[in-house]
Amino acid sequence: MPCVDKSFLLLTGVVVFYFIYLLFGGLVFSIIERPVEDQLRRDMEALIQDFLNQSCVNQTSLEHFLVKVMKANAYGVSVLGNSSPTSNWGLASSMFFANTLVTTIGYGHSTPLSDGGKAFSIFYALLGVPFTMLVLAICVQRLMYPLVLTPVSLLQRSGLDPRPATVVHFLLLLVLAVLFFFMIPAAIFSTLEESWSFLDGIYFCFISLCTIGLGDFIAGSQENQKERNLYQISVMIYLFVGLMTMCLLLRVFHRMADLHGLTTFLQLPHSEG
Amino acid sequence: MPCVDKSFLLLTGVVVFYFIYLLFGGLVFSIIERPVEDQLRRDMEALIQDFLNQSCVNQTSLEHFLVKVMKANAYGVSVLGNSSPTSNWGLASSMFFANTLVTTIGYGHSTPLSDGGKAFSIFYALLGVPFTMLVLAICVQRLMYPLVLTPVSLLQRSGLDPRPATVVHFLLLLVLAVLFFFMIPAAIFSTLEESWSFLDGIYFCFISLCTIGLGDFIAGSQENQKERNLYQISVMIYLFVGLMTMCLLLRVFHRMADLHGLTTFLQLPHSEG
Numbered sequence: 152m153p154c155v156d157k158s159f160l161l162l163t164g165v166v167v168f169y170f171i172y173l174l175f176g177g178l179v180f181s182i183i184e185r186p187v188e189d190q191l192r193r194d195m196e197a198l199i200q201d202f203l204n205q206s207c208v209n210q211t212s213l214e215h216f217l218v219k220v221m222k223a224n225a226y227g228v229s230v231l232g233n234s235s236p237t238s239n240w241g242l243a244s245s246m247f248f249a250n251t252l253v254t255t256i257g258y259g260h261s262t263p264l265s266d267g268g269k270a271f272s273i274f275y276a277l278l279g280v281p282f283t284m285l286v287l288a289i290c291v292q293r294l295m296y297p298l299v300l301t302p303v304s305l306l307q308r309s310g311l312d313p314r315p316a317t318v319v320h321f322l323l324l325l326v327l328a329v330l331f332f333f334m335i336p337a338a339i340f341s342t343l344e345e346s347w348s349f350l351d352g353i354y355f356c357f358i359s360l361c362t363i364g365l366g367d368f369i370a371g372s373q374e375n376q377k378e379r380n381l382y383q384i385s386v387m388i389y390l391f392v393g394l395m396t397m398c399l400l401l402r403v404f405h406r407m408a409d410l411h412g413l414t415t416f417l418q419l420p421h422s423e424g
Numbered sequence: 425m426p427c428v429d430k431s432f433l434l435l436t437g438v439v440v441f442y443f444i445y446l447l448f449g450g451l452v453f454s455i456i457e458r459p460v461e462d463q464l465r466r467d468m469e470a471l472i473q474d475f476l477n478q479s480c481v482n483q484t485s486l487e488h489f490l491v492k493v494m495k496a497n498a499y500g501v502s503v504l505g506n507s508s509p510t511s512n513w514g515l516a517s518s519m520f521f522a523n524t525l526v527t528t529i530g531y532g533h534s535t536p537l538s539d540g541g542k543a544f545s546i547f548y549a550l551l552g553v554p555f556t557m558l559v560l561a562i563c564v565q566r567l568m569y570p571l572v573l574t575p576v577s578l579l580q581r582s583g584l585d586p587r588p589a590t591v592v593h594f595l596l597l598l599v600l601a602v603l604f605f606f607m608i609p610a611a612i613f614s615t616l617e618e619s620w621s622f623l624d625g626i627y628f629c630f631i632s633l634c635t636i637g638l639g640d641f642i643a644g645s646q647e648n649q650k651e652r653n654l655y656q657i658s659v660m661i662y663l664f665v666g667l668m669t670m671c672l673l674l675r676v677f678h679r680m681a682d683l684h685g686l687t688t689f690l691q692l693p694h695s696e697g
């Protein structure tokens with residue numbers, strides 16, 4: 152009983168501290184980057200006005216103009232007037248950015264403009280990436296009994312040999328993961344995001360949960376979405392639980408590979424527990 | 425002796441097959457995406473000409489124009505005429521893209537435009553990401569004797585206790601890694617890339633080797649660089665060896681944490697070997 156308590160305490164403590172770390176990151180990024188972004192936004196507005204006031208637009212002046220526009224766009228500052236100027240560095244958006252750093256997804260939809268922001272990104276990820284790996288490992292460890300060891304022993308008691316039991320269990324887990332972390336979320340995202348097809352939804356889920364994070368599709372990044380902050384926080388929770396599931400699948404696959412002699416064949420270290 | 429041979433054969437086979445897999449990915453992405461990109465490039469040229477031929481530019485027509493320009497830019501197609509129209513989907517660039525997929529870095533400087541490209545990205549990463557993890561694990565396993573077990577036992581024979589020996593060894597490895605995979609490459613990149621400061625170089629190395637890959641700084645992505653293909657291939661090799669070093673450091677850290685009782689304290693599985 153005291154062992155269970157300690158384990159539960161550790162898990163809760165780590166998750167709470169993780170949330171505080173994200174909040175801290177969000178705050179610092181917001182403080183560092185928001186003024187720089189505001190300045191860039193004002194510069195862009197002036198640039199647009201200057202451009203519109205020009206008597207004649209030629210190739211050279213247009214290119215000059217576009218270079219600046221695209222540079223601002225790369226930092227997540229759009230020059231389009233009809234979009235309400237929601238900051239990329241408000242608290243929720245900054246936490247979202249901090250989250251994409253520590254999970255190594257790194258969409259890059261908004262990136263630090265200032266040297267201070269870059270330096271803080273390095274420092275923040277240096278601690279945050281291993282910390283996230285630790286949090287995920289601890290969560291997966293807690294899920295091993297209910298989701299892996301118990302079901303496999305149930306399968307074995309129902310008459311399956313150990314090896315086929317692990318295969319059946321892995322496939323079952325895989326089907327559930329594909330359903331609950333790819334199919335259903337993709338359906339939801341393609342409903343919530345105006346221009347997304349179902350394939351776009353699957354593509355977003357897959358590219359995110361593999362931590363590739365290309366950043367061409369990001370749920371909750373449209374400026375005019377309703378309840379955008381709530382949406383971004385939901386996406387963050389989806390990403391965290393999804394990554395946890397990916398880690399669990401990898402761990403279960405490793406155990407299965409051990410049991411089937413694959414790890415020994417490749418002369419690699421075995422999984423434990 | 426036959427064991428060493430088998431191990432060497434396995435390593436060589438896996439690395440050669442990995443290169444073939446990257447080449448295959450590059451070829452397919454190039455075949456799928458190049459025509460789509462060419463079409464987009466032609467559309468953009470027409471758009472620019474239409475825009476320049478307009479008698480008067482107002483806010484609405486400018487915004488309409490900019491929406492299209494920024495969308496093309498997000499796919500890596502620049503509308504600027506002075507940049508020579510080097511394709512993002514030539515063989516070397518497509519291999520570079522395939523490489524950023526399978527290593528999960530995913531800069532997103534160019535992303536698939538077509539549904540076929542997106543579907544192939546999913547399929548390619550589905551096999552490629554675990555494959556890359558396997559290749560890295562096999563390489564790291566081969567490096568354990570010369571870079572970890574031998575130096576630690578040397579340190580122990582020179583009079584250090586096992587625990588301090590692992591700490592000294594880890595710190596030594598860390599300093600070497602920082603020097604050879606962050607400091608020196610950052611200096612080189614900030615020389616080769618026109619607009620990069622040394623901090624930008626460090627930021628690129630760090631964001632890449634953590635596999636975050638924000639994509640705001642990418643070595644070898646300027647269109648007018650000399651020997652761009654050779655440069656991109658060198659960056660790919662740097663990234664691969666760098667990631668291997670990161671995996672090695674993580675493994676060594678895990679071993680050290682085991683020895684110091686940290687893994688047991690956190691109730692996590694131990695490292696092996």
Ligand SMILES: [K+]
Nearest residue numbers: 257364530637
């Ligand atoms: K990325």
Ligand SMILES: [K+]
Nearest residue numbers: 256363529636
């Ligand atoms: K990434």
